[in-house]
Amino acid sequence: MxxxxxxxxxxxxxxxxxxxxxxxxxxxxxxxxxxxxxxxxxxxxxxxxxxxxxxxxxxxxxxxxxxxxxxxxxxxxxxxxxxxxxxxxxxxxxxxxxxxxxxxxxxxxxxxxxxxxxxxxxxxxTFLGAGFQTCRKLIDDGAIGEPLAASAFMVCRGHESWHPDPGFYYQPGGGPMFDMGPYYLTALISLMGPIRRVTGSTKITFPERIITSQPNYGKAIKVNTPTHIAGIMDFANGAIGTITTSFDVWGAQLPNIECYGSAGTLSTPDPNGFGGTIRLLRAREKEWVDVPLIDRYADNxxxxxxxxxxxxxxxxxxxxxxGKMAYHVLDIMQSFQDASESGKHIEITSSCKQPEVLPVNLFL
The missing domain is CATH 3.40.50.720 (NAD(P)-binding Rossmann-like Domain)
Structure with a gap:
């Protein structure tokens, strides 16, 4: 070019x-x-x-x-x-x-x-990085068989302890779902396709946060967006997914994303990164194996x-x-809140195409 x-x-x-x-x-x-x-x-x-x-x-x-x-x-x-x-x-x-x-x-x-x-x-x-492009190839090549389900977890204690100006993370457009959810939802869509229906529960756990980072140490933040969200997703391909995002958790030992298929389980890297460790467990085998990355975009x-x-x-x-995929992600994130407020499943009216695999030599 x-x-x-x-x-x-x-x-x-x-x-x-x-x-x-x-x-x-x-x-x-x-x-x-x-x-x-x-x-x-x-x-x-x-x-x-x-x-x-x-x-x-x-x-x-x-x-x-x-x-x-x-x-x-x-x-x-x-x-x-x-x-x-x-x-x-x-x-x-x-x-x-x-x-x-x-x-x-x-x-x-x-x-x-x-x-x-x-x-x-x-x-x-990040879904274009070596980590998730390798995961996508594994799924496309049938490494886990037919995708049946997935789980995703992003839990931490929030950003007020390190970010120099964290207030916007606790306003509409912030919170763990709008801040970090796009990484997880986009990764899931890239691996398993669009989502057709969701339900969920959301909560503002602490109405006020105290900044412990500089230069605003000691200032209070009024929280105006949910800080703990638990969602269930029905994919268009028939698979079922769960997602939890939280700014209320001191620590956890949870996978980032796992995809469960008829012939195995795939454990992905952190979707907020471009590389990372990929682990695969095939049906009827006892040992997980680490899978090497296929692409060069493994760093930030x-x-x-x-x-x-x-x-x-x-x-x-x-x-x-x-933009169409980004809007689909936005629609899904808003629908978790709608589902929590209404106590119902929400049909997702938007959709998008599962993105094509990124050719290894595209930018050479």
Whole structure:
């Protein structure tokens, strides 16, 4: 691929560093031309650190002819607004998860992009890493037989002990499901396909959290989103899944994701990473075996989804970390809350295609 796709990054907080570093080191066909932040000093610091030629306002970045894709790394509550502004400016957009904090805004983004013939992408892209691409190949090759069920667990004590500004994690668009759920749900969809129905229970366990990290040590956070969510999922292929996400747990000894089939069990790596250990137990065998990774993206390769999207802009092919799948994940996450409030199963009206396997040589 000879044409370079030009990237503008909006939001220069914690997560921006790994994106900017990977754009510079891993993908030669991507060029970051500008970065912007509500805090001009933060944008300038990132530009200086990673050799980005322009640090500017959001408005200037969106009007720049040197930006093909806007990579939106703002806080969740700002995702939809920035996505829509980028699309209105004629830019493709790739957003950190979640796509939006509610279905209405998520649909607005997809419809606006479709009307203008623009692409929408969304994190997470960890399912494109070596770990889950290897898991996908194992399932596709019949290593566990017919997939029958899956379980997923993400439990921790929350982010107020380490994050410098953790308040948004406890507002709508945050919490363990909207913060970490996309990694797990996207991984499950990549392995087993879309989800047709869910139910669940959700709870705000502690109405207030105290920050124990600097620079806001001792400040209180009012919690306005559930911090413990237990969900049940019916996949379109007939499999049943369970998921638990929590910011209320001091410690646990639980697997990340396991897939159970008619001929074995697959234990996956952490879906918040790109590599990790894969373990397989075949039917009637007593010993688990470690499975080697088949791909090279085993380190922190955030931005892989942007690279796949950039390729799609040039080739006209479909990209994998796409807006339709991100909206399906958003719909599922919101439906767990709806199910808890209504005491019913919720039929998932959205769907998506199970993403294609990432060719090993795609970015060579």
């Amino acid at each position: 000879t044409k370079k796709i030009k990237i503008g990054v909006i939001g220069c907080g914690n997560i921006s560093g790994i994106y900017l570093d990977n754009f510079r080191k891993l993908f030669g066909f991507i060029e970051v031309t500008a970065c912007a932040d509500l805090d001009p000093a933060r944008a300038k610091a990132r530009a200086d650190e990673f050799g980005v030629p322009t640090a500017c306002t959001v408005k200037k970045l969106l009007s720049s002819p040197d930006v093909d894709i806007v990579v939106n790394l703002t806080i969740p509550n700002a995702h939809a607004e920035i996505n829509l502004d980028a699309i209105e400016a004629g830019k493709h957009v790739y957003c950190e998860k979640p796509l939006a904090i509610n279905r209405k805004d998520g649909l607005k983004v997809l419809k606006a992009a479709d009307k203008k013939g623009l692409l929408v992408g969304c994190a997470p892209d 390769s955030r931005g892989l989804g942007v690279a796949d999207m950039a390729k799609a802009i040039v080739s006209g092919d479909k990209h994998r970390a796409n």
